[in-house]
Amino acid sequence: MNDKHWTSYFKFTINRKIFFFLIFFGLNFYGQSNKSGYSEIAKQRLLVHITSDYLHTVSQGQIDKDSAVRTSCRLYNLSILIPYNEIYNEGVSTFETQLIEKHQIKEAQKLLQNLSGEKRFLLLLELSNYFIFKSGTQNADLDKAEKYLNEVLQQKKTTKWKIGAMMLKANLLSQRGNTNASEKLYFEIEKNCRQTRNNLDQARAFLEAGKTLQYGNSKRLVYFQKALSIFHFLKEKEKEIETLSQINIEYFIARRFDESEKLIHQIVNLQKEIKYYHNQYAFDVLSYLSYRKGDVVKALYYSNKCIESMRSKEDSIFKALFFLRRGELYQYSKKDKDAMFWYTKALENKTNETRLFWYKAFLSKAWLLNKLHQSKDALSLLKNTEKEFPPVTDFEKMHFAFILGETYENLKKMDLAEKNYSVFQNIAQNYPLQFVHDEFPAAFFQISSFYRNIGKNTKARQLIKNGISHTFEIGVSEKSLYYYNLFKIDSTEKKYDDAIKNLLLSQRYKDSAFNEEQQKKFAELLIKYETDKKDKNIKLLHAKNHLQLIRSHETEREKNILLIGALLLIVIICLLLNSYIIKQKNSRKLEASQRELDQKNSFLESLNNEQQKLLKEKEWLIKEVHHRVKNNLQMVTSLLNSQSAYLKDSDAKMAVKDSLRRMQAVSMIHQKLYHDENISTIAMPQYIDELVHYLHESFDNENQISFIKNVEEINLHVSQAIPLGLIITESVVNAIKYAFLEKQNGIIEVSLHHEDIEFIVLKIADNGTGLPDFTTKTDTNSLGINLIKGLTKQLKGSFIIENNNGVHIIIKFMYLNS
Structure with missing residues (x-):
């Protein structure tokens, strides 16, 4: 029901005061349903930023940043205002802000008429916040926000309200496309904060200034590095992590993958320091980076860590993406049956609302069916899914067309294959470069193979060039495919020297991707993962059984209490008459129980003392062993020293001295173990x-x-x-x-x-x-x-x-x- 319907309904049923009372009650109840797992507002903000950045980048341009932030807030039931209000609001929830969180904007705007001072400034800023960061960019929304901000900016004195308004205004200018004016305003904020020694807001300004610029802009890293140095100095760990995450996005877009990997390890360590446990996004990226380098063992390790990091129902919203990554690892490791299982598992919650998470898994499943020579099944899957969920975004349209083209190629319907391959190429040539990943070159190489097979070598060679032009660095698997395609084209054109050279390069990257040693480690890691999983399932089952047993005992206990109560009512007169006898009996029982308890305590105490004594004796014996080993080594050293005095051959003397040094290296270890507490x-x-x-x-x-x-x-x-x-x-x-x-x-x-x-x-x-x-x-x-x-x-x-x-x-x- 929208705002208009609510207002009409309450006009005819209750008066204005009761209406606002009910809204206030409802919003307070809503505000208590935080599902993030964090009570600190700084960690809640960090969770929203980390989650939305992951969602925005993994979608490859299919969802804008503002929508990603709103989705993250909705996912964890957090206020939609907290990602952008930290300068002027430390997370305090008011009646007015709760109205905005519930999208009761008209009611919040009406309250402005009766507010003044700081309460009015706060509401003006939060309304601006709401309109600026709505999904999409509507001029009408930005006009409303600007009107509210200008009232706050009329203040002569610089306060947190004015700095907050300036920050929001700079973001608004950026959304209008006026980048120069936005940068000038951020510079003014930074200058003001520097003069007033407001280091924290200065760092926030640097961070937000970088965020407003386009991905790949060289100024972004400059702003982020300035912000990072201040946050690090101020020990603002949450903001430090947020800034490092932004730097990592720049590294990722620039294909600086080695630097990105090191940065993510730094982020994980910082998250551990502050007890921030939503590490699944970082581990998923580490899994991807290891996979594209051909280190499938590490990729599986991080994939396990990623899935283990999901702790709640809300965390599992992204599980389809994590399961997709797991399926890709199995497929890369030539375990097609297991890969199909994980792709199918990723499709369990298939709705329009969740299509961003499962759609890639659907395409991967169709691709794998083609690889397994089940192209008819692949075609059926593609057609049925297209009927229920037609491709909407450019990303979906181009990759759906690519897989469909490959399916028709396998079914020998070359005209339909070429038609769909053309759809992919037409969309791909205009797709934003910052959202291009390894699937693009892989697709171009596959289409190149198609044209080579139908005798169009010139077109095939051009498509190979198009594939590598979409990225600065392709992964190990794509390198093998790239050189293999060149080998095939060169062979067709009788360029045998080039063909042999490219075949060797293809084989080299293929061998490095998943060698025998990696296969062995991969299998060991799988066994460990499955064993740990079974152990956890067993523990969970035991916990459920234990809980059920407790509940059964509680039910039985309640029945017994009721029965005893009824019996007591019946026999209360008899109990009063015999109270003295019962009291005497109970006293004797208590005395006997106390004696028994004293005996048990005495026995436990003596047993504990004996165990402590045995433990000390064990430690003493181990230390004595180390001491004697050290003494024996020194005795051997002394004998060798004495023997060396009678040696005349210089080589023999040198050999003896080398042996002495080796024994001394070992002796020093045993000496330390003897003297140190740790044995x-x-x-x-x-x-x-x-x-x-x-x-x-x-x-x-x-x-x-x-x-x-x-x-x-x-x-x-x-x-x-x-x-x-x-x-x-x-x-x-x-x-x-x-x-x-x-x-x-x-x-x-x-x-x-x-x-x-x-x-x-x-x-x-x-x-x-x-x-x-x-x-x-x-x-x-x-x-x-x-x-x-x-x-x-x-x-x-x-x-x-x-x-x-x-x-x-x-x-x-x-x-x-x-």
Whole structure:
């Protein structure tokens, strides 16, 4: 029922005061239904911005930003005003703002007649907020907003109301297409905030100024970086995350995918710090980035994390998109049956309201049916869906036409195939570049293959060029398809040298995309995911059974209470007569129960003491083992030292000294485990510092060698610390012995740090003479290098050695949480 119907209805039933009372009651009830899971207004705003940015970008231009924001607010039952009112409203809900949230605009406008001062300013700004950020851009709405804003801007004194009005006015000018005037007003806001040392609003102005510019505009990143530095200084974590997300969008559009991936990890870490748990959007993007690089194992890992992050019914609105990503991973991994399952699962909630989420999955399912040589089923799916849900947006029309063309091609109806392929090409050539992703080049390559098959090589070659012109960088899978198409065209045109070259490139990218090692890891990750899923289902089932049992007990308890009450009414006189006897019996029972409880408590206390004693003995025994291992190693070290005094062969002496250093590296670990409270992990910064100092002191060289140590605060389990210590020992000793000429100054750098959430990287680098006759990264054969390789294999890591103004040894291995 609209505003007019409501007003007419209440005119004939109740008076004006009762009407506003009912609205106020209803709105207060509505305002209490926040479904975001956050009570802090800053986190609610962040959720709306993160969700709407994801929705806007993943739609690839099918939904505008204002509509995406309104959709996010509606999804989590949050106020439609909070995304843009943080300068002048800290989340306080009033009777007037609640009317706007319920779209009772006429009633809110009528209240302006009786308001003055700050209440009037707040209502003027919130009405402007409502009209500026309505879906679409209507001049009539913007005119209303401008009228309200001008009244606030007439203030001579600068207040939060005036700054808020200036910010909204700048956004309004941008929506009118007057970008220069908008930027000038943002500059005036920033200048005003700088003079008044209002750093927070200055940063907000920078952020909003960047948002009003078109994607890809170089000024956007400049504004965002300025905002980010201030938010970081002020420790405004939510705004820092929001700004980093905007920077990430720019990286994504510019195809700076490696930088985007690093930025998303930074965002996830910040979200963890502030206990913001809606990480599914970040993990979905990480899954996509890993997928397009050909790292399907990581892509599956992040896909699992994405699905696990959905915690509520509201979060699951986007599940069709996440299931689509999972289906693509299975299809890419040649698990077509599983891919079909996930595509079908993504289509479970198929309505016009949710078509933005499931439509891509529908197209992917049709595409997979074609791949499985079930083109008749694909055609049936396409036609039935078209009848119920005709394609509406340009994105839907072009991709529907592409899949339909491919289906007709497989059914040998070449005229219909070419007709639909032409529809795709006509729309694609004018599609906004910022919303073009990997499906566009893949489509062009497929259409190129069609024209090659019907003998139109010139057209085929042109379409290949069109495919790569739509993006700065195509993914691994698309690269393989790109070179394969070139190989086919060159073969047809008898350009055999080029054909062989392109075939090798195609095979290279195809092999790198999903090799045997990745298949093995992928299968392991799937098993782990399914096992975890079953465990969770079992726990959920147990919880449901337990809840049902509790409810059954409660019902039984209620029945018993009623029965006992009835019996008490009947026998109350008898109970009064025998009260003394019952009291005596109860007293004896209580005494017996108390004695029993005392005995149990005494037993539990003695049992607990015994367990504590055993635990301390266990820790003492483990420490004693470490102490004795250390003593034995030192005894062996002393024996080798004594033996070396009788050796005359210099090589033998050197070998003995190398062995001494290796044993000392292990001995130091056991010594630390003996002295530290923790008996299973080693603090690497202190250990590496002591080890490097010992190795340096163990040489009596005239050359001046400096050490640089960059070691993160990492605690490693002893199973990883020992091989790592031996690797450092071998690398540093080799550098001291061979990297520098006599009396030559030199630098040896030892660094240990996290590369991402899962991996740790050790790097030992010197600026010495480097390896002689060095040609490849593995073309070495010595005991030290072989020992490092063996220890790296023990860590289940990777080993790289490079000549880059000295020798650089890089070890990357998975971090075992202790």
